[in-house]
Amino acid sequence: xxxxxxxxxxxxxxxxxxxxxxxxxxxxxxxxxxxxxxxxxxxxxxxxxxxxxxxxxxxxxxxxxxxxxxxxxxxxxxxxxxxxxxxxxxxxxxxxxxxxxxxxxxxxxxxxxxxxxxxxxxxxxxxxxxxxxxxxxxxxxxxxxxxxxxxxxxxxxxxxxxxxxxxxxxxxxxxxxxxxxxxxxxxxxxxxxxxxxxxxxxxxxxxxxxxxxxxxxxxxxxxxxxxxxxxxxxxxxxxxxxxxxxxxxxxxxxxxxxxxxxxxxxxxxxxxxxxxxxxx
Amino acid sequence: xxxxxxxxxxxxxxxxxxxxxxxxxxxxxxxxxxxxxxxxxxxxxxxxxxxxxxxxxxxxxxxxxxxxxxxxxxxxxxxxxxxxxxxxxxxxxxxxxxxxxxxxxxxxxxxxxxxxxxxxxxxxxxxxxxxxxxxxxxxxxxxxxxxxxxxxxxxxxxxxxxxxxxxxxxxxxxxxxxxxxxxxxxxxxxxxxxxxxxxxxxxxxxxxxxxxxxxxxxxxxxxxxxxxxxxxxxxxxxxxxxxxxxxxxxxxxxxxxxxxxxxxxxxxxxxxxxxxxxxx
Numbered sequence: 001x002x003x004x005x006x007x008x009x010x011x012x013x014x015x016x017x018x019x020x021x022x023x024x025x026x027x028x029x030x031x032x033x034x035x036x037x038x039x040x041x042x043x044x045x046x047x048x049x050x051x052x053x054x055x056x057x058x059x060x061x062x063x064x065x066x067x068x069x070x071x072x073x074x075x076x077x078x079x080x081x082x083x084x085x086x087x088x089x090x091x092x093x094x095x096x097x098x099x100x101x102x103x104x105x106x107x108x109x110x111x112x113x114x115x116x117x118x119x120x121x122x123x124x125x126x127x128x129x130x131x132x133x134x135x136x137x138x139x140x141x142x143x144x145x146x147x148x149x150x151x152x153x154x155x156x157x158x159x160x161x162x163x164x165x166x167x168x169x170x171x172x173x174x175x176x177x178x179x180x181x182x183x184x185x186x187x188x189x190x191x192x193x194x195x196x197x198x199x200x201x202x203x204x205x206x207x208x209x210x211x212x213x214x215x216x217x218x219x220x221x222x223x224x225x226x227x228x229x230x231x232x233x234x235x236x237x238x239x240x241x242x243x244x245x246x247x248x249x250x251x252x253x254x255x256x257x258x259x260x261x262x263x264x265x266x267x268x269x270x271x272x273x274x275x276x277x278x279x280x
Numbered sequence: 281x282x283x284x285x286x287x288x289x290x291x292x293x294x295x296x297x298x299x300x301x302x303x304x305x306x307x308x309x310x311x312x313x314x315x316x317x318x319x320x321x322x323x324x325x326x327x328x329x330x331x332x333x334x335x336x337x338x339x340x341x342x343x344x345x346x347x348x349x350x351x352x353x354x355x356x357x358x359x360x361x362x363x364x365x366x367x368x369x370x371x372x373x374x375x376x377x378x379x380x381x382x383x384x385x386x387x388x389x390x391x392x393x394x395x396x397x398x399x400x401x402x403x404x405x406x407x408x409x410x411x412x413x414x415x416x417x418x419x420x421x422x423x424x425x426x427x428x429x430x431x432x433x434x435x436x437x438x439x440x441x442x443x444x445x446x447x448x449x450x451x452x453x454x455x456x457x458x459x460x461x462x463x464x465x466x467x468x469x470x471x472x473x474x475x476x477x478x479x480x481x482x483x484x485x486x487x488x489x490x491x492x493x494x495x496x497x498x499x500x501x502x503x504x505x506x507x508x509x510x511x512x513x514x515x516x517x518x519x520x521x522x523x524x525x526x527x528x529x530x531x532x533x534x535x536x537x538x539x540x541x542x543x544x545x546x547x548x549x550x551x552x553x554x555x556x557x558x559x560x
Contacts, residue, residue, distance in 0.1 A: 042330070043330060044324045049437075050322070050525050051525050051526040053526065054323050054526070057549075150434055150438060151431070151434050151435065151438060153434075154430055154431050155431065158430060165445060165449055165452065168448070169445055172445065245330050245331050246333065246334070
């Protein structure tokens with residue numbers, strides 16, 4: 001019985017869209033037997049420019065949908081939600097909640113040799129200063145230089161992954177960060193791993209990239225073991241995907257680049273309050 | 281009394297964000313005495329990549345908020361909503377509903393000399409083929425060449441209005457359209473008028489631009505007169521703005537470029553259904 005065997009329940013993963021499938025890819029590699037239920041809030045994406053209270057509300061709503069699917073833990077694959085809503089979710093929920101910020105921060109502190117780390121992400125992630133706080137909690141001597149890169153998500157969604165325009169935009173965003181003297185760069189947005197080759201080229205040979213998706217998967221594995229929730233069956237895990245909007249132009253790109261088998265794909269409505277009837 | 285004098289009620293205007301303030305600017309110029317209540321659905325923007333059913337639902341929810349403010353008519357300043365939801369709103373609402381598509385199509389058919397019109401817009405607007413249908417309903421001999429330009433909104437929101445990167449992105453999008461032989465180009469997104477100088481330069485001297493915001497304002501004026509709803513008072517009209525998210529990084533740019541006086545600014549929550557309590 002699913003309900004009686006918590007370890008057999010799926011890992012619940014959510015993101016504002018389908019970019020969080022980079023985290024699913026990393027989970028698949030590390031935990032091939034786990035079932036995964038993924039929800040992308042495509043009806044309200046992107047989260048990247050929105051306020052803390054809105055992101056908290058969205059994160060609570062989507063976590064509710066994942067718990068209704070018997071999720072044994074919640075993985076916040078979205079950097080913006082991880083920055084702004086993980087502590088709220090941890091306070092509200094009885095299941096463990098893992099985001100991408102803390103694992104990325106740990107990896108960055110481990111990687112840097114000169115004690116100067118760069119972070120790139122959406123406007124909300126950068127404004128939240130969540131990576132700075134997480135990095136400096138681990139080691140107050142590490143300096144952090146951050147840069148919001150709002151054009152990178154739409155560039156990835158256009159699938160302009162190796163284009164002159166994308167290279168130029170990256171130069172505009174990265175040159176000042178690299179010029180400041182960093183030796184490690186955190187890719188603080190789920191879409192960015194798809195641009196990793198170009199980011200590596202533009203940043204130059206001296207810079208190590210930290211992929212928060214991979215580090216998040218490591219943290220998920222540790223958490224499952226700590227809570228005795230790891231699935232010990234030996235059959236391949238299933239991947240069920242639900243999106244809050246039926247339109248998903250980026251899903252095809254993500255599936256192709258990430259080589260993911262999706263067992264089911266459905267649409268879930270997150271309905272707003274309709275005042276129309278009372279107002280007419 | 282507001283309720284007894286329909287003409288004194290505000291014009292309700294909505295957009296997915298603050299880009300629709302270009303329509304407010306055009307309304308101000310043409311109808312300086314009208315009060316305007318503007319709602320930007322910044323909590324769920326952009327509408328540009330989302331499905332018809334989601335856009336219809338959002339448009340109904342936001343129109344409900346505008347009717348609760350006693351709006352005498354609804355102006356759909358968002359091209360995506362105008363493409364996908366205006367007929368639904370006209371069917372549901374008792375007040376007149378004016379979008380930006382039909383006025384833009386009329387202006388394009390009037391402007392073109394060689395009978396070949398280009399249309400640029402978000403992915404959803406272009407996929408809906410709403411401009412094609414509206415143009416060909418007016419004159420089936422006019423040919424339409426369309427191009428989705430998903431990067432232009434984020435470029436405008438970065439305020440990169442006169443940059444090399446923006447010029448290059450415009451070349452990528454516009455060169456094939458101009459090469460196809462158009463002589464008229466419809467700016468089918470509320471953000472695009474802010475790029476008009478650069479679009480004019482990239483498209484070249486032979487191309488006339490059609491600004492759907494200006495043409496929408498003309499249609500609003502006509503509709504108000506037809507329905508005897510035009511406000512005859514002589515004091516300057518008020519502009520009240522409500523956004524569904526408190527974060528509004530683009531509002532400052534829009535206010536500055538458009539020189540708009542905003543009398544009040546508030547946040548309205550469009551709440552989703554929370555399953556968390558039942559799921560815990």
